[in-house]
Amino acid sequence: xxxxxxxxxxxxxxxxxxxxxxACMVACKxxxxxxxxxxxxxxxxxxxxxxxxxxxNYTLITFNEIVxxxxxxxxxxxxxxxxxxxxACASACPTxxxxxxDLGPVVFDESxxxxxxACMQACPxxxxxxDYESFAPKIHKCxxxxxxxxxxxxxxxxxxxxxxxxxFGDRDDMVVEAKRRIAEAPGxxxxxxxxxxxxxxxxxxxxxxxxxxxxxxxxxxPKTPMPDLTHRWLRMTAPVFAVLYAIFGALNWIVRRRMRxxxxxxxxx
Amino acid sequence: xxxxxxxxWWDKTLLAIVAVAAVIGFVRFATGIGTVANINNAYxxxxxxxxxxxxxxxxxxxxFTITALVEIFGVHRYHSFLRPAVLMAFLCYASAITMLMVExxxxxxxxxxxxxxxxxxxxxxVGWCAFLYLTVLALEFARVPLEQAGWRRAFRIVSAIYIPxxxxxxxxxxxxxxxxxxxxxxxxxxxxxxxxxxxxxxxxLFSAMMAGPAMAILEHLAAARWLGFExxxxxxxxxxxxxAWLVGLxxxxxxxxxxxxxxxxxxxxxxxxxxxxxxxxxxGLMVPFVLLMMPEVRETRRGLATACAxxxxxxxxxxxxxxxxxxxxxxxxxxxxxxxxVGITLGITAAALFAFGWLAxxxxxxxxxxxxxxxxxxxxxxxxAWRGAEGVS
Numbered sequence: 001x002x003x004x005x006x007x008x009x010x011x012x013x014x015x016x017x018x019x020x021x022x023a024c025m026v027a028c029k030x031x032x033x034x035x036x037x038x039x040x041x042x043x044x045x046x047x048x049x050x051x052x053x054x055x056x057n058y059t060l061i062t063f064n065e066i067v068x069x070x071x072x073x074x075x076x077x078x079x080x081x082x083x084x085x086x087x088a089c090a091s092a093c094p095t096x097x098x099x100x101x102d103l104g105p106v107v108f109d110e111s112x113x114x115x116x117x118a119c120m121q122a123c124p125x126x127x128x129x130x131d132y133e134s135f136a137p138k139i140h141k142c143x144x145x146x147x148x149x150x151x152x153x154x155x156x157x158x159x160x161x162x163x164x165x166x167x168f169g170d171r172d173d174m175v176v177e178a179k180r181r182i183a184e185a186p187g188x189x190x191x192x193x194x195x196x197x198x199x200x201x202x203x204x205x206x207x208x209x210x211x212x213x214x215x216x217x218x219x220x221x222p223k224t225p226m227p228d229l230t231h232r233w234l235r236m237t238a239p240v241f242a243v244l245y246a247i248f249g250a251l252n253w254i255v256r257r258r259m260r261x262x263x264x265x266x267x268x269x
Numbered sequence: 270x271x272x273x274x275x276x277x278w279w280d281k282t283l284l285a286i287v288a289v290a291a292v293i294g295f296v297r298f299a300t301g302i303g304t305v306a307n308i309n310n311a312y313x314x315x316x317x318x319x320x321x322x323x324x325x326x327x328x329x330x331x332x333f334t335i336t337a338l339v340e341i342f343g344v345h346r347y348h349s350f351l352r353p354a355v356l357m358a359f360l361c362y363a364s365a366i367t368m369l370m371v372e373x374x375x376x377x378x379x380x381x382x383x384x385x386x387x388x389x390x391x392x393x394x395v396g397w398c399a400f401l402y403l404t405v406l407a408l409e410f411a412r413v414p415l416e417q418a419g420w421r422r423a424f425r426i427v428s429a430i431y432i433p434x435x436x437x438x439x440x441x442x443x444x445x446x447x448x449x450x451x452x453x454x455x456x457x458x459x460x461x462x463x464x465x466x467x468x469x470x471x472x473x474l475f476s477a478m479m480a481g482p483a484m485a486i487l488e489h490l491a492a493a494r495w496l497g498f499e500x501x502x503x504x505x506x507x508x509x510x511x512x513a514w515l516v517g518l519x520x521x522x523x524x525x526x527x528x529x530x531x532x533x534x535x536x537x538x539x540x541x542x543x544x545x546x547x548x549x550x551x552x553g554l555m556v557p558f559v560l561l562m563m564p565e566v567r568e569t570r571r572g573l574a575t576a577c578a579x580x581x582x583x584x585x586x587x588x589x590x591x592x593x594x595x596x597x598x599x600x601x602x603x604x605x606x607x608x609x610x611v612g613i614t615l616g617i618t619a620a621a622l623f624a625f626g627w628l629a630x631x632x633x634x635x636x637x638x639x640x641x642x643x644x645x646x647x648x649x650x651x652x653x654a655w656r657g658a659e660g661v662s
Binding site: 051052053054088090091092093094095096097112113114115116117118120121122124126129130132133134135136137218220221222226227229230231233234237240241244245248249251252254255258259 | 300301302303304306308309310311313314337340341342343345373374375376378379381382385386387388389390391392393394396432435436437439440443444447448451452454455456457458459467470598599601
């Protein structure tokens, strides 16, 4: 008997094809029923609005001014949940409210959430956000449109992208496709797929024409899955419990025996 | 038994702080966390977790440290420190859990941890262990009020299970004190390399052990002053010697870890991280270590109180450095605790202090203080009931 062949899905975010139209942001808001924001200008690098992801924005196109030769140039980047193959957020959740589905999406079940925000703290990409103003707050982040994927639809952002900057398919195929694009146009792309092996691999694969740290990406992340960091300690819990309890019990027994003997000697004197 | 006490100005001050915190707490529950707290999307954990939970659990380590010293390593001359230590630990854990109820976004769902299976989550282990350990501490301490109230049957039951429960408490403490550090090993990309180490579980366990004798000494000095008994300076000097060893070893471990990880030069970088590091190491470990190595300091109340207070403040700063100060997320994001955040933690701490002072006056917590001549353990120890379950006839 074989398990049903579930092939994990992935998306390519090809920033070289992005024109900054933000249709993906609109589609995302629309599908996830998020309210509008009051936008504002802020000082500093990046000219996108809003500045960062928040409880109302599950994805964001970043506008980065890159000085390329004599002229500054707009280079776009995108923020969204990376849907790690081994997600740190899900491993940190004490109630499995955050979990990874077979198809790939890392999703959040508010009915199990206690609101500890360990997932926010754990995420290497700083993705999960919180609605602190709410009486019953929830974790907010991109769901990889898990509900759409379940019925065979592609994520809303991939559906609406007018330039083909977002591609969706089986992860194996997407990796091949991303490598093909880099190989065919080495002048257009930097030879790096962000997400191929970051924190052990993710379900979103980013391509870019400039180094990722210049367009707001968090770089320098380990190539091994984050949950390994805690797992190597936590897996020792049961044996350590047994060994310590036995050692402490033995020492306590010796101590009490010594005390009893001293007590009896005292009586004989 | 008489539960009433005369409230001193000190009690009234503490209760006033609790009242102010209760108002802030009401606002928090009526309108949400965002109204009273500055924690944000970049710093989801702030002062509440750094002080209210992580530091409280650390100084609650006095319970298992003194219990292990007396019951497991058999150093019985410190037996008179056991009851205050267990009560302090109970109140620290109760404070941490109260803090958790304020800090969680959905505190009414907290039971979900107990019906989940999440062995990959350090917080899951901390949650289970802290819940079990609070129960253990309550059972350990229950003998004092039960005996005082004359409930013989309940007293006998609690006494009969004392040994396995006590062993369980010490074991659970080792697990969850280290798991609090495990929790932070998950974010090497956020914590400054002065503090992130894959040995953080051991660092957290050792610092909790280090809090033990320091808290025991501070409590003894404070109780002697407020309850009006003569402090046992001979015993305090002994505890201070143990504490000096713990501080020295912890300092060596911290430094060794920095060199082992090859990041020792970060100590001398021109950054606020390095400043915070040196304040923590200098005033929290080096100064008290030197102080406690001097016999004249170990023999004076003021010297002991200064050294131990520095150690506790150092542990607080260490936990804050790991959980809050040492974190960099996005360079434009900042976090400074709000009045509401600090106010609520002050209220919880004041409530714990008041509860300790109240229980210390209505229960025989400090009664077994034999004079130096009879301080070596004997079967006719006046606190026979306290160790009745140990089978000492």
